[in-house]
Amino acid sequence: MRRRRLTVVLLGIIAALAIPALSGAAPIPGNTITPQGFFRFCADAQETIANVDSAKLTENGGDFTITNSLYKSLDDFVYSKSSVTTTTKKINDSQWTLYEDAQQTQPKLLRCKLRTGESFTAGAWPNGSTNNSGRFVVEPAYGFGSAGTGLSTNPSTDQQCRVVNQATIDNVWGSLSNGQKNSAVYNPTASNLPSANANTLVTVADTVVFDGPSWTPSVAAITTSGSVAQVGSRALVANSNSTGNPRFEGAHYCTLVAPEFLKRVILGQVAPS
Amino acid sequence: MIKTARKNRLTQRIALVIVGVLAATGVMTMTQQAAQASTITVPFQCSFNAPALNAVYDLGISDYAVTMTSPLVVEYGTSFSATYSFPAINPNLPFDITGAQVRAEPKIDVRKQSGSILFAVSSSTGAVSTAATISAGGAISAPGPVSVIVPTTTSTGSTQNFDIGDKLELIPDEFKYVFTATDDANLAGATVDCQPQSTSTYATRTTVNQTPPASPVSSCTAQTAGSTGGAGCATEQVLFASVAGGVLTQRAYTNTTPTSGSTSGATANANNSATSVNLGTVQTPLTTATVTGHINDIEVTDTRGGTFGWSLTATINNFTGDSGNSLNKSALKATPSCSISTTSNAYDYTQPTPTLLTGFNASLVAPGQSAGSAAQSFAGTVSLCTKNTDENLVSQSTGGLYFVQSTIELTLPPFLAADRYTTTLTITLT
Numbered sequence: 001m002r003r004r005r006l007t008v009v010l011l012g013i014i015a016a017l018a019i020p021a022l023s024g025a026a027p028i029p030g031n032t033i034t035p036q037g038f039f040r041f042c043a044d045a046q047e048t049i050a051n052v053d054s055a056k057l058t059e060n061g062g063d064f065t066i067t068n069s070l071y072k073s074l075d076d077f078v079y080s081k082s083s084v085t086t087t088t089k090k091i092n093d094s095q096w097t098l099y100e101d102a103q104q105t106q107p108k109l110l111r112c113k114l115r116t117g118e119s120f121t122a123g124a125w126p127n128g129s130t131n132n133s134g135r136f137v138v139e140p141a142y143g144f145g146s147a148g149t150g151l152s153t154n155p156s157t158d159q160q161c162r163v164v165n166q167a168t169i170d171n172v173w174g175s176l177s178n179g180q181k182n183s184a185v186y187n188p189t190a191s192n193l194p195s196a197n198a199n200t201l202v203t204v205a206d207t208v209v210f211d212g213p214s215w216t217p218s219v220a221a222i223t224t225s226g227s228v229a230q231v232g233s234r235a236l237v238a239n240s241n242s243t244g245n246p247r248f249e250g251a252h253y254c255t256l257v258a259p260e261f262l263k264r265v266i267l268g269q270v271a272p273s
Numbered sequence: 274m275i276k277t278a279r280k281n282r283l284t285q286r287i288a289l290v291i292v293g294v295l296a297a298t299g300v301m302t303m304t305q306q307a308a309q310a311s312t313i314t315v316p317f318q319c320s321f322n323a324p325a326l327n328a329v330y331d332l333g334i335s336d337y338a339v340t341m342t343s344p345l346v347v348e349y350g351t352s353f354s355a356t357y358s359f360p361a362i363n364p365n366l367p368f369d370i371t372g373a374q375v376r377a378e379p380k381i382d383v384r385k386q387s388g389s390i391l392f393a394v395s396s397s398t399g400a401v402s403t404a405a406t407i408s409a410g411g412a413i414s415a416p417g418p419v420s421v422i423v424p425t426t427t428s429t430g431s432t433q434n435f436d437i438g439d440k441l442e443l444i445p446d447e448f449k450y451v452f453t454a455t456d457d458a459n460l461a462g463a464t465v466d467c468q469p470q471s472t473s474t475y476a477t478r479t480t481v482n483q484t485p486p487a488s489p490v491s492s493c494t495a496q497t498a499g500s501t502g503g504a505g506c507a508t509e510q511v512l513f514a515s516v517a518g519g520v521l522t523q524r525a526y527t528n529t530t531p532t533s534g535s536t537s538g539a540t541a542n543a544n545n546s547a548t549s550v551n552l553g554t555v556q557t558p559l560t561t562a563t564v565t566g567h568i569n570d571i572e573v574t575d576t577r578g579g580t581f582g583w584s585l586t587a588t589i590n591n592f593t594g595d596s597g598n599s600l601n602k603s604a605l606k607a608t609p610s611c612s613i614s615t616t617s618n619a620y621d622y623t624q625p626t627p628t629l630l631t632g633f634n635a636s637l638v639a640p641g642q643s644a645g646s647a648a649q650s651f652a653g654t655v656s657l658c659t660k661n662t663d664e665n666l667v668s669q670s671t672g673g674l675y676f677v678q679s680t681i682e683l684t685l686p687p688f689l690a691a692d693r694y695t696t697t698l699t700i701t702l703t
Contacts, residue, residue, distance in 0.1 A: 033367040033409075035459040039328035070330040072365065080331075097367075103410055104365045135318065135331075 028164055030171035031259050032097065032107045041256075042095040042112035043068040045164045049252055050117035051154040063089050064151060070095045076136075078216055082113040082251055083138035084120075089147070091115050092138070098221075100261065100270070107258035109221040117152030119143040119250030122240035129246045142240040142250040161233035161254035162203040168256065169201060169231065172263045185268035186229045200228050201266065206235040212248065221257045222265055222272035229265060229272050231257050311476040312340045315445055319467040321364045325459050332364055334470060339445045341381070341476035342418070349437045349483045350426055356418035357381055359448040362465050363412040370407040372456035376400065377415040378449040382472055383423055386440040387666055390472060393446055396421045401453050413450050413465050425481055437483045440669075442475035485511040519576025519672075521583055522622045523702045525569045528678065532566035539693065544569055550698065552683055562685045568607070568698060571677040572614060573658070574622040578670050582641075585611075585657040585677055587700045594692030602696065603652035606682045611644035611658035614674035630674075638673030639665040648682070657700070 028044055029037035043066040047054060056062035067090050071077035077096035084091055094113035100106035122142035131137050144151070169188050176184070187196035209215050215236040223230050236253035243249055264270045317337050321330040343355040357379035380395035399419035407413060423443070425435045435441060450465040486509055493506035525547040532542040535553025542553025544567065552566045573585060587607065592600035614620075619633040641663030645656030658677045664670055 035323065035326065035368060035370075035457050038367060039323050039326040039330070039459075043327065065327055068326075068328040070328060071333075072331065073333040076331055076333055105367055105409060107367065 028167035028171060029259070030168075030175055032110065033105075033260060037259075039068060039070065041068075041110055042093045042114065045112050045161075045254065045256065046091060046093050046114045048164050048167065049114050049159050049161065049254065050120070051152045051157075051159060052117075053151060053153050056151050064091065065089065066091045066093065068093050068095055070097075077111065077113075078212070079132065079134075079136045080113065081132060081136065081138055081247055082115050082253075084115065084141055084143055084250075085139055086141055086144050086147070089144060091120075097258070106260060106264075108261040109219070109258055110256045112254045112256060114252045114254065115143070116237065116239055116250050116252045117155040117158050119240045120148035120151040120155060121145065122148075122250060125246035132247055138247065140246065142246065158237070158252055160206045161235045161256060162206055162231070164254065164256050165203045165231045165233060168259050168262060169203065172259050172266065175263075176266070180267060183268075184266050186266050197227070202228060202230055204230045204232045206233045206254075208235045208237055210236065210238060210243075212236065215253050215255075219255050220273055221255075221261055224272050231262070307346075308342050308344050309477050310340060310342045312338050313445070313474060313476050314338045315474070316470040317448070317467040318470055319362055319364075319465060321366070322462075322464045322466055323460060324462045330364060330366075332362070337467070339448070339476070340418070341443055341445060343423070343441075343443050343477040343479045346480045346482045347425060347441075349435075349481050352422050352424045353479060354420045355381060355423055355443055355477065355479075356420055357445055357448065358418040359450075359467065361412035361414035362450065362467070363410070364465065365410055366407075368409050370452075370455050370457070370460060372404050372454060373402070373407045373413075373452060374404050374454040375402045375413060375415040376451050376453055377417050377419045378451050379419050379421055380446040380448065381421050381423065382444040382446045384442050384444065384475070385435070386442055386478065390444065394421050394423055395447075397451075404454065415450050423479075435481045437481055439481045441479045441481065443477045443479070444472050444475050445469055446472065516578060518578040520574070521577055521581070521702065522574045523571050523585065523700065524574075524620070524622050525571050525700075526620065526627050528567045528570045530567050532564055534562065534564040535566075542566075550681070552681075555685060557689055557691055558685055558687050560687050562687075564683045564685065566681055566683070568679050568681055568700075570618075571657070571700060572618070572620055572622065573660075573675045573677060573702060575660070575672045575675075578672060580662050580664060580671050582660050582662050582671065583702060584659045585700065585702050587651075587655045587657055587679075587698055589651045589696045589698050592694035592696045594690070594694050596690070596692045598690040598692040598694070600685075600689070600694050601652075603650050604684045604686075605651040606648045606684075607645070607651065607655045607657070607679045608647040608649070608682070609644045609655075609657040609677060609679035611642050611675060611677045613638045613640070613642065614676045618676050619674050633674070637665055637668050638675075639663055639668065639671045641671070642675050644677075 029041050031037040032041050046066050054060050056064045058065045069080060071080060074096055077094060080094040082093050096111045097107050098109040100108045120143040123145040125140040129140060131140060173188050182194045184196050186201035187193045187198060188201040190198050192198050215234055219234045223232060234255045236251060238249050238251045240250045265272050314336050316334050318334045319332040337360055340358040341355060344353050347353040377399040378395060378397050380393055382390045382393050384390045396419050400416040402415050446469060448467045452460060452463040489509035489511050491508055493508055495506040527544055527547045529543050532553045535542050535555045538554025540554055541551045544550050547569045550566060550568055552564045555562055555564060589602050591602045613635050615635055616633055619630045621628045621630050641661040642658055644658055649655045657679055662671055
């Protein structure tokens with residue numbers, strides 16, 4: 001009996017230690033209308049998507065930094081590319097927000113240009129590769145080469161964008177009062193609620209495209225299938241050395257629902273769109 | 274980049290001062306003279322930087338009207354104060370920034386007239402705004418204008434040394450709004466940083482001057498009995514030469530190019546004086562007919578000796594016929610040309626007939642003239658030529674001779690009543 005209890009305890013410790021390494025989990029901001037949420041949403045999504053070992057990041061004592069460049073103009077965002085800066089060990093992501101209103105007070109959907117986990121250990125582009133132009137020029141490297149080893153705990157398999165959307169659902173639902181939950185129009189839990197059946201707010205598998213023109217067109221943040229609201233994502237995945245155009249490679253792009261819009265849909269203030 | 278305003282230079286009367294010395298003596302005074310203000314519009318790429326969050330919000334490239342001031346003249350050997358103001362920037366942030374205190378940090382590039390940028394000067398001494406909340410979607414600004422100190426001399430051999438007579442051009446460079454405090458630690462060190470996308474156009478120009486000694490020395494003793502060598506001694510003579518501003522004039526000269534589309538008949542088909550334009554004779558047409566002729570040539574002479582623009586425009590009334598018929602003024606169109614005069618058409622405006630100026634040098638004429646657009650209808654006022662405030666680098670004025678010509682095209686409707694149609698072309702120089 002004594003031996004058995006000890007075994008259980010040890011397994012529990014191992015599991016607890018393994019959580020960050022297995023998931024590369026990062027806290028997805030529960031909003032995009034605070035400085036932290038606005039400026040870090042895609043940077044935090046990067047950790048999740050590429051299974052980044054959080055311990056490798058500067059805020060946790062490591063030497064890698066995820067920077068985020070936000071763009072006011074969609075055209076500028078389209079020109080921008082995710083990239084790395086090898087000397088300072090920076091992963092450089094891009095972000096653009098679609099708002100419901102012209103005053104830009106109601107975020108609806110975010111577009112994130114991130115790096116794939118596999119790119120972290122890839123090296124420089126082939127000589128003579130075409131770069132971007134003007135202020136969108138990036139360092140001609142997919143990743144950090146051997147210096148990037150271990151930065152991703154699972155570099156061969158990125159997370160789907162839906163994982164970030166699920167975290168957003170969890171964050172938003174967790175922020176609601178019991179009264180709001182009981183009157184919610186959509187319910188992400190497995191239990192029926194007074195106003196919404198179980199599992200009427202779900203994520204669906206990413207729609208994966210492989211080039212920019214296929215990823216850029218407008219996309220719904222939330223769709224419906226019958227009484228179920230579905231949060232999907234249009235993803236672009238282009239691994240290093242896969243297309244012959246290095247400036248487009250090592251890229252993992254996601255469209256992600258904005259927490260504020262998701263909350264308004266859950267509470268029935270706006271329809272899914 | 275478009276110049277939107279520039280205060281005209283006040284110095285129509287320029288005094289040239291030469292100080293003759295045998296050896297360097299005396300201490301320069303440090304007076305500064307009247308300031309000039311200039312607002313120019315420049316494309317800037319602005320971004321909101323949040324270093325504590327490792328994030329940059331790229332606000333895109335937009336035109337901003339920025340204002341700079343500097344003295345017209347600065348004493349050689351002294352520094353001077355310039356200012357650089359930037360409009361408020363609205364990054365459309367979706368959150369309030371409480372407890373915000375902001376300071377402006379301007380940076381100015383300095384070059385000699387039309388040269389390359391020599392150095393940049395900046396200032397972090399701008400006043401900090403009182404703590405306030407910048408609401409979501411609100412604009413960010415700071416107290417201004419902020420003074421920037423521009424040196425005119427530094428160490429020997431430095432590219433920042435200037436000579437008497439040099440013109441220093443001040444060009445807007447990076448402009449920052451720096452958050453010195455906010456309630457949110459995530460915004461520590463935040464800035465709004467605007468980078469100019471062009472640094473070719475200056476905003477203000479300051480001339481390095483030298484004030485002549487108030488009491489020139491007229492005698493001195495170089496040596497006393499039995500001594501030789503040494504520094505010697507110096508006397509001073511202050512030389513003055515004055516240039517008085519002249520005039521802005523226009524004079525017409527006969528253009529004898531025959532018309533096309535008409536024949537020489539009752540009205541001839543070429544101008545025979547500087548005050549008449551003959552478009553010739555056509556038979557009442559079966560279909561729309563066009564006659565193309567020329568107004569008489571006009572030469573604009575500007576000897577005002579300062580920084581001034583001008584405009585040459587033309588208007589007509591409806592044509593009226595001897596027999597009472599009429600032709601709308603919109604039937605006439607003009608296509609002007611406007612160029613700096615050459616040695617073959619630079620005429621002395623004081624002479625009633627074309628009299629070429631001896632020794633005319635077109636390279637000393639200020640640029641910046643531009644002809645009005647092609648096929649302008651006389652239904653309204655026609656622009657023949659405009660001159661902006663670009664100066665000639667040698668003359669330092671906007672003066673010169675400019676030759677203006679224009680073809681005119683008269684459209685005659687089919688079956689037009691036979692008559693002798695007349696109108697008066699009024700050409701106005703302002």
